[in-house]
Amino acid sequence: MNADYGELLRALLPEALLVATAFLIVSLDLVWGRGRSREGRLQMAVLMGALGVIAAGVVICQDGVLGFVWDGTLNFDRLAISVRVGVLVLTGLSLLGTLGGRGTDQPAEYVALVLLATIGFLQMAVARNLLMAFLGLELASLSLYVLAGYDRTRPESAEAALKYFLQGGVSAAMLLFGFSLLFGLTGSIEFGEIARALVAQPPTALGAVAIGLILAAFGFKVAVAPFHLWAPDVYQGAPTSSAALIASASKLAGVALFWRLLWSGLGPSSGGAGMGISGPGGWVTMVAAMASASLVLGNIVALVQSNFRRLLAYSAIGHAGGLGLGLLSAGEVGPGPMFYYAATYGLATVGAFGCIAVVERNGRCETLVDLAGLRRRSPLVAGCLAVFILSLAGIPPLAGFFGKFVVFAVALRIDGLGHPAGWVALLAIGMSAVALYYYLLVLKQVWVVEAEVESPRIAVPTMAAWALVATALALLFFGIFPSLLLGLF
Amino acid sequence: MSLLPWIPHLTFAGALLSLAAGTRSATAARVTALGTALVGMVLVAIGAVNFAPTSGLQTLVDVPWIQEMGIRYHLAVDGISLTLVVLTSLAAVAGILFSWTVEERVGEFFAFYLLLIGGVYGVFLSADVFLLFVFYEIAIVPKYFLIAGWGSTRREYGAMKLVLYSFAGSSLVLAGVLWTYGAGGADGFSLSALAEAATRLSHIETVVVFGLVFFGFATLAGLFPLHTWAPTGHVAAPTGASMLLAGVVMKLGAYGCLRVALPLFPDGFTAWQPVLGWLAVAGIVYAGLIALVQNDFKFVIGYSSVSHMGFVMLGLATGERAAVGGAVLQMFSHGVIAGLLFAVVGRMVYERTHTRDLTELQALPLHRLIPGAAGVFVIAGLASMGLPGFSGFPAELKILVGVWRVNVWWTVWAGLGVLVAGAFTLRVMQRAFFGQAGTDAAPVAESSSLAPLSLPEKTGAALLLGSTILIGLKPDLLLDWIMPALQSPAFHFAATKGGP
Numbered sequence: 010m011n012a013d014y015g016e017l018l019r020a021l022l023p024e025a026l027l028v029a030t031a032f033l034i035v036s037l038d039l040v041w042g043r044g045r046s047r048e049g050r051l052q053m054a055v056l057m058g059a060l061g062v063i064a065a066g067v068v069i070c071q072d073g074v075l076g077f078v079w080d081g082t083l084n085f086d087r088l089a090i091s092v093r094v095g096v097l098v099l100t101g102l103s104l105l106g107t108l109g110g111r112g113t114d115q116p117a118e119y120v121a122l123v124l125l126a127t128i129g130f131l132q133m134a135v136a137r138n139l140l141m142a143f144l145g146l147e148l149a150s151l152s153l154y155v156l157a158g159y160d161r162t163r164p165e166s167a168e169a170a171l172k173y174f175l176q177g178g179v180s181a182a183m184l185l186f187g188f189s190l191l192f193g194l195t196g197s198i199e200f201g202e203i204a205r206a207l208v209a210q211p212p213t214a215l216g217a218v219a220i221g222l223i224l225a226a227f228g229f230k231v232a233v234a235p236f237h238l239w240a241p242d243v244y245q246g247a248p249t250s251s252a253a254l255i256a257s258a259s260k261l262a263g264v265a266l267f268w269r270l271l272w273s274g275l276g277p278s279s280g281g282a283g284m285g286i287s288g289p290g291g292w293v294t295m296v297a298a299m300a301s302a303s304l305v306l307g308n309i310v311a312l313v314q315s316n317f318r319r320l321l322a323y324s325a326i327g328h329a330g331g332l333g334l335g336l337l338s339a340g341e342v343g344p345g346p347m348f349y350y351a352a353t354y355g356l357a358t359v360g361a362f363g364c365i366a367v368v369e370r371n372g373r374c375e376t377l378v379d380l381a382g383l384r385r386r387s388p389l390v391a392g393c394l395a396v397f398i399l400s401l402a403g404i405p406p407l408a409g410f411f412g413k414f415v416v417f418a419v420a421l422r423i424d425g426l427g428h429p430a431g432w433v434a435l436l437a438i439g440m441s442a443v444a445l446y447y448y449l450l451v452l453k454q455v456w457v458v459e460a461e462v463e464s465p466r467i468a469v470p471t472m473a474a475w476a477l478v479a480t481a482l483a484l485l486f487f488g489i490f491p492s493l494l495l496g497l498f
Numbered sequence: 499m500s501l502l503p504w505i506p507h508l509t510f511a512g513a514l515l516s517l518a519a520g521t522r523s524a525t526a527a528r529v530t531a532l533g534t535a536l537v538g539m540v541l542v543a544i545g546a547v548n549f550a551p552t553s554g555l556q557t558l559v560d561v562p563w564i565q566e567m568g569i570r571y572h573l574a575v576d577g578i579s580l581t582l583v584v585l586t587s588l589a590a591v592a593g594i595l596f597s598w599t600v601e602e603r604v605g606e607f608f609a610f611y612l613l614l615i616g617g618v619y620g621v622f623l624s625a626d627v628f629l630l631f632v633f634y635e636i637a638i639v640p641k642y643f644l645i646a647g648w649g650s651t652r653r654e655y656g657a658m659k660l661v662l663y664s665f666a667g668s669s670l671v672l673a674g675v676l677w678t679y680g681a682g683g684a685d686g687f688s689l690s691a692l693a694e695a696a697t698r699l700s701h702i703e704t705v706v707v708f709g710l711v712f713f714g715f716a717t718l719a720g721l722f723p724l725h726t727w728a729p730t731g732h733v734a735a736p737t738g739a740s741m742l743l744a745g746v747v748m749k750l751g752a753y754g755c756l757r758v759a760l761p762l763f764p765d766g767f768t769a770w771q772p773v774l775g776w777l778a779v780a781g782i783v784y785a786g787l788i789a790l791v792q793n794d795f796k797f798v799i800g801y802s803s804v805s806h807m808g809f810v811m812l813g814l815a816t817g818e819r820a821a822v823g824g825a826v827l828q829m830f831s832h833g834v835i836a837g838l839l840f841a842v843v844g845r846m847v848y849e850r851t852h853t854r855d856l857t858e859l860q861a862l863p864l865h866r867l868i869p870g871a872a873g874v875f876v877i878a879g880l881a882s883m884g885l886p887g888f889s890g891f892p893a894e895l896k897i898l899v900g901v902w903r904v905n906v907w908w909t910v911w912a913g914l915g916v917l918v919a920g921a922f923t924l925r926v927m928q929r930a931f932f933g934q935a936g937t938d939a940a941p942v943a944e945s946s947s948l949a950p951l952s953l954p955e956k957t958g959a960a961l962l963l964g965s966t967i968l969i970g971l972k973p974d975l976l977l978d979w980i981m982p983a984l985q986s987p988a989f990h991f992a993a994t995k996g997g998p
Contacts, residue, residue, distance in 0.1 A: 345566070404639055405632040414628075415567065417672075421680025425703075431680065435673055442669040446662060449642060453654065457646045495566045 013079070020078040020085060023065035023093070024128045030061025031121040038117030051107065051116035058104050058120040062127070066097045077137075081199060084137040084269070088344045091497050092134040092265040095352045099258040100127045102359045102476055107250040109473030110366030113159055122159075123254060126152035130262035137273070139188045139198040142266055146184070146230070149259060150177050156251035157243055169246025173255075176239045180229035187222030190215055191274075200274035207277040212291075220278060220292045223270070224299065230263035232322075233329040234303040244322035249369060252318065253362035256325055257355035264332050264351045265344075271296075272340050279340060293337055297429035300333030301436055308440045311447045315376050320447060321361060324401060327444060328354055331416055331437055337430045338419045345498035346415040352494065353400070353408035353487055360397040360480040363473065364390050371467045377451060382460030387467035389474060391455050396481040400488070402448040403441050408488040413441060415495065502545040502583070502623065503558040503573045505538050506633065509590075509616035512537075513609040520605010531608035532594050535615070539587040546584055551577050551978055553985035555625050567628075568686025574625035576986070577979030578756065578826050582622045582749055585833040588965055589745035590615045595958035596841045597738030599849060600648060607648055610640040611738060618746050627675055627758060628687040631668070634750060638664045641731075641739065641747070648736040651796075656734025660743075663717055663727035670714030671754065674707045678762070689761065689988065696762045708766020712759040712774070718751030720807045721774075722781030729788075729800035737844030740796075744803045744836035749829045752810045756822070760814065764991040767817060774815035775904070779911045782808035786918035790925065795847065795854040798926045799839045802882065805919060806832045806890075812912055813897040817991050819984050821900020824893050826980045827973060831881075831889035831966065838878040838962040846871035846955060847930065850948045856926065860933035870951035872931040874959045879923045881966045884916055889969035892977075 018025065034057045042050040075085035104123060113119050129149025136142040154177060158170025192198055194216055195206035207216070228236030244252050271279070271292060280291015307327030314320035332354070335347030367390055368374040368383065384391045400409035420434035469477075487494055512534025520527035555574035563571040575583070593611070600607050613636065620633030638661060645657035675692065678684065681703060682695025696704060717724040728748070732740045760767050767774075782805050789801035810832065813825025848854050850868060865872040881888035894916065902909045951959075969976055983989075 399639065405635050410632075410635070411564075414672075414676075418567065418676050418679055421676050422683075423680075425677070425681030434676070434680075438669050438673045438676070442662070442666040445665045446658070449658060449661065452642075453646060453658075456643060457654070492564050492566060495564070 017079050020072070020075055020083065022072075023068045024131055026065045026068065027061055027124045027128050027131075030057060030064075031124040034058060034117050034124075035121050042117065047114070047116065051113075054116045054120040055104050055108050058124055059101055061124060062097050062101045062104070065131075066094055069093050069097070078135075081201065082138045082141055083135040085135055087498055088265060088268070088348060089135045091348055091352075091494075092261055093131050095261050095348075095355065096127060096130040096134065096258045099261065099355045099359050100124075100130075100254065102356075102363065102480060103250050103253040103258070105472055105476035106253055106359065106363040106366045109363060109370060109470050109476075110249050111370055113248065114161070119156070119159060122152050122156055123250075126156065126254065127258065130258050133262040133266040136266060137200050137269060139192065139200075142270060143181075143185065143188065145262075146226075146266065147181060149262065150181065153251070153255055153259060156254065157247040159251060160248045163246070165246035166248060167246075169243045173239050173243045173247075176229060176236075180226045180236065183222045184226035187219045187226070190219035190222070194219065200269065203274045204276055207275065212278060216278060220275060221295070223275075224292060224295055227263070227267045227271075228299055230267070231260050231329045231332055232303075232326050233299045233333055234306045234326060235299075237303065237307070237326045237329070240326055241319045241322040244325070245316060245318045249362050249366040253359045253366075256321070256358045256362065260325075260329075260332070261351045261355050264336060264347060268336055268339055268344055268347065271336065276340065294429055296333050296337055297433050300330040300337070300433050302330075303327065303333065304330030304433070304437050304440045308443045311444070314447065315378075317365065317374065317377050317380065317451065320377070320451065321358070324444065324447070325358065327440060328401070330433075330440075331413065334420050334430060334433050334437060335416045337433070338416065338423055341423050342419045343498050345495045346412075346419050348498070349408075349491065349494045350412035350416050353412045353484065356480055356484055356487075357397045357400040357409055360393060360477060360484070361401070363477050363480070364394040364397065367467060367469050367473055367477070372464055377454050380451065380454040381458040382464060383455045385460070385466075386464055387469060389469060390467060390477065393477040393481045394455055395452055396484055398448050398451050400484045402445050406485065406488045408484045408491070411488055411491045413437070415491070500545045500548060500558060501541045502575060505541055505583075506616045506620040506623065508541070509534060509538055509612050509619060513612035513616065516612060517605045517609040520603070520608070524601065524604040527605040527608050528594070528598060531612060532591070534612055535587070535590040535594050538615075538619070539591055542583055542587040545575070546580060549575070549577075549580055549979065551982040553982050554988070555986075557625070558623070560625075563629075568684075568691070569628045570626050570686065570688060571629060572626040572688060573623045573629075575623060577981070577983035578753075579622045580979055581826055581830050581976050582746075582753060583619060585749065585830045586615065586618050586622065586746050588961060589742060589833055589837050592837055592841070592958040592962050593738040593741045593745070595954040595961075596741060596845045597736065598952070598954040599845070600736065600738070602648065607644070607736075610643045610647075611742070614640040614644070614742060614747075618742075618750060621750050622753060626686075626688050627692055630754075630758070631672065631675070634671075634754070635665075635668055637747065637750060638668065641735075641743070644739040645731065645735045648739070649734040650736070651733050652730070653734040656730040660727045660731035663724070667714045667717030667724070667751070670710045670717075671758075672714075674710030674714065675758075677703070677707050677710070689758070693762050693988070701765060704763050704766040705769045706766075708759060708763035708770060711763070712755055712767075712770065715751045715754030715759060716811065718748060719755065719811060720748050720751070720781070720804045721811050722777050722784055722804070722808065725781060725785065725804045725807075728804050729797055732800035732803060732840070733794065733796045737841060737848075740840040740844055741837040744799075744840055745833040748803065748807050749833055752807065752814065752825070752829055755811075755814055756826070760817070760991050761988040767991055771815060771817060775812060775901075775908050778808050778812035778815050779908050779915070780808075781805065782812065782912055782915035783918065786915050786922060789922040790918060793856050795856055795859065795926065795930055796840075796843045798856075798922060799836070799843055802839070802919065802922065803832070803836050805915060806836065806882070808915065809894055809897050809912065812901060812908065816897075816900050816904045818900040818904055819981075819989075821897050821904075822989070823977060823980045823984055824896025824900060827889070827969075827976055828893035828897060830976060831893045831969065834962050834966045834969075835878055835881050835888075835890060838874065838959065838966070839882060841955075841958060841962070842871055842875045842878065846874070846951065856929045859930045862933060864931045864933070867948045868950065870956070874963065875931060876927060877963055878966075879927050881970070883920045883923050887967065887970045889966045889973065891970060892973035
């Protein structure tokens with residue numbers, strides 16, 4: 010292997026910047042933060058973290074498309090660049106959400122961990138080889154486990170971390186097992202060569218097992234049924250900004266990673282239209298089945314939730330079905346619709362968790378009833394939350410609508426109902442009508458119902474307010490001009 | 499060039515302005531909303547005066563929008579859409595006048611109100627199905643907040659039911675449109691591109707997709723048996739919102755059927771035609787009979803709305819040019835009359851007597867207490883019964899004559915529906931306004947001094963009454979717009995069948 014470390018370092022400069030920022034934050038906190046208030050230390054850490062994220066983003070945008078790096082181990086293509094920028098934006102917004110929330114005892118370590126998780130996401134976006142994929146995935150996951158359990162004052166947080174860790178550990182083991190089978194079958198860890206080897210050999214039962222194991226890990230990462238069980242507990246128990254990160258950036262990166270793995274590595278086993286090979290190992294059918302299960306389960310179970318975060322979790326499971334559908338159609342039409350869906354979904358989710366964080370700072374925000382009278386307590390938060398929820402529900406002109414529209418349209422475009430994606434799309438359209446009910450239940454509390462107990466007005470920290478408004482406007486803007494994102498591909 | 503394409507955006511801007519004005523004072527919000535609606539009305543009037551009827555859509559704006567999907571920002575107008583745009587501008591102004599007494603969160607109320615109106619204008623002006631769908635959905639969500647926030651009887655239930663029905667309907671439409679786009683391989687979402695793609699679907703697919711799109715839209719039009727959202731929603735809604743719901747929102751559904759479902763899938767229409775006709779007839783008779791036994795004044799009007807919309811759907815179901823023209827005229831006519839009836843019930847009567855119970859109202863000699871309201875209701879009731887001289891007469895006549903050529907039995911049953919409409923209108927008129935004073939009426943004394951009609955009420959009533967009488971005396975004003983539009987090749991399903 011002709012390794013050029015200079016080239017590698019140049020390409021991974023954004024990651025290096027984030028590592029440096031993480032260390033800088035921890036050291037500064039140790040030196041400068043001693044004896045200062047928790048609030049001041051948090052602000053310092055978030056500010057530094059945000060600067061690091063912005064610097065990394067600027068470098069990524071300036072570098073642009075680099076193509077294959079380090080003998081094709083990494084692929085800096087258009088999707089990679091878009092996902093890397095998207096991940097950084099979502100991370101930045103989650104960090105600002107930390108400012109609005111309750112805060113923690115060790116803010117510097119918290120922000121440093123967020124940055125480490127982000128490095129994992131950035132790696133997931135470019136990995137083009139089994140080892141790098143696993144490395145990025147695990148770096149992100151391990152950081153997220155800690156972040157989920159970061160609030161030591163609440164037992165729910167520890168519970169969330171433990172559940173997330175145990176299920177994540179199992180799924181990582183399955184992924185690794187799948188990878189080793191794949192290596193045994195094809196003799197390579199590089200996506201392109203795996204694909205070439207798969208074309209040359211007939212589908213085997215062992216290949217099907219490998220694919221099944223890999224899809225289980227995908228299901229865990231993106232919370233697709235039946236691997237979704239961690240989601241409600243983690244969303245409920247984890248600190249709010251951790252949950253925001255897990256629900257948004259982590260999913261965007263996960264979808265990008267598995268898009269690359271499934272289409273450029275396992276494309277010959279897709280069994281889908283256009284690839285010319287259909288066999289028992291065809292994963293398109295499997296993903297279609299998982300997506301359908303996710304759509305039905307997520308949206309139906311969300312109907313009966315009384316806890317706002319669990320409702321968001323089940324809505325996320327429903328949306329994971331939509332993401333799976335986007336993944337299916339990405340082989341035919343490219344990753345544009347899938348990226349649009351994942352990115353705008355991430356924005357809306359980060360925004361919703363940002364609202365939760367702000368409300369939580371001034372009282373409880375657990376059940377839907379806790380949102381009652383929010384309209385009076387803070388018109389700003391109530392308005393922004395309405396935008397996020399309506400975007401999740403898919404109401405135009407917000408971005409959530411066009412995301413659904415374009416994913417469903419291209420899914421039906423593949424081959425009408427001749428392709429499983431067409432059926433999943435029809436199911437998803439039906440489920441979006443079901444979903445409106447529980448989204449309206451949230452908005453009913455926020456905008457219609459009056460609080461039983463008069464609660465004080467909510468003071469929104471300036472930075473958090475700007476972040477919420479910017480996110481809401483971005484959803485409106487990308488909803489009206491979706492070509493700005495779709496045109497990237 | 500015409501300013502019509504700016505009306506939706508102007509109305510959306512007015513919504514924001516009202517919201518801002520509401521933080522200052524209630525009056526400011528009311529005036530802002532009324533000003534917005536009036537400016538819209540003036541722009542519509544200018545557009546209408548300069549309108550030269552042709553067959554086919556006259557493009558107002560057509561620019562690329564989302565090129566990856568072949569979606570264009572394409573607004574256009576023909577005689578049908580202009581008729582409904584005129585109706586929307588009338589209903590918007592009248593609705594605001596009858597909402598003058600809303601006291602709570604006035605800015606928000608009018609913001610949602612104008613958002614809804616802007617969406618409705620947008621639907622009637624869209625020539626790209628994607629754009630039409632966007633406006634259609636924009637018009638759905640504000641209804642929830644209007645009803646749940648400012649409504650009365652079981653408002654949260656009524657609001658949720660109405661919005662879920664509407665959204666489920668629009669999901670069917672979306673499924674049908676995307677199916678056509680995907681399976682037919684359309685290169686965009688313009689009506690012509692989709693129509694061309696629809697020809698590439700198999701016959702079975704066409705039949706299924708027509709069903710999806712038609713019934714999706716028909717849900718909002720209140721087609722039996724998908725109408726059940728309408729009475730509960732109308733009753734729960736505040737007066738201004740009931741007027742909009744019955745006046746224009748139900749028309750969105752009928753318009754969608756006429757503009758999208760019928761022209762795109764003529765073969766599917768042929769297959770479904772008998773079912774559609776019988777459903778429409780069933781709706782006319784069934785809703786009329788239900789209205790006959792209601793004891794809540796507003797429910798009577800709510801069911802009468804469903805019954806009258808049945809005539810619109812029956813006209814469409816004939817696929818016969820004269821009847822389809824009559825259906826469009828009926829949309830206008832019903833929009834004006836239903837708005838007026840809801841205004842009388844909700845604003846003029848209920849806000850003064852605080853009851854809608856016909857037994858209680860019977861004990862009040864309302865024709866003496868509020869003679870203005872009684873007068874308006876009598877005229878509006880006559881118009882609603884389809885008497886000559888009012889807009890309902892030429893509309894229903896055209897529909898019934900057209901239906902005769904297609905299926906005589908539909909005419910017979912629909913004719914029976916006209917009789918039932920007369921019966922329930924007379925019954926409610928007698929009970930509500932010409933009850934016997936003092937039979938067992940304690941409340942008479944205390945309510946003997948009900949406030950006379952206010953200026954906004956008089957103005958709103960005059961506006962709507964004037965429209966129905968004007969069109970009743972000279973229906974050609976609208977038919978001269980509508981009939982040429984139906985000559986367009988897009989409406990070739992609407993051939994003259996049977997007779998000469």
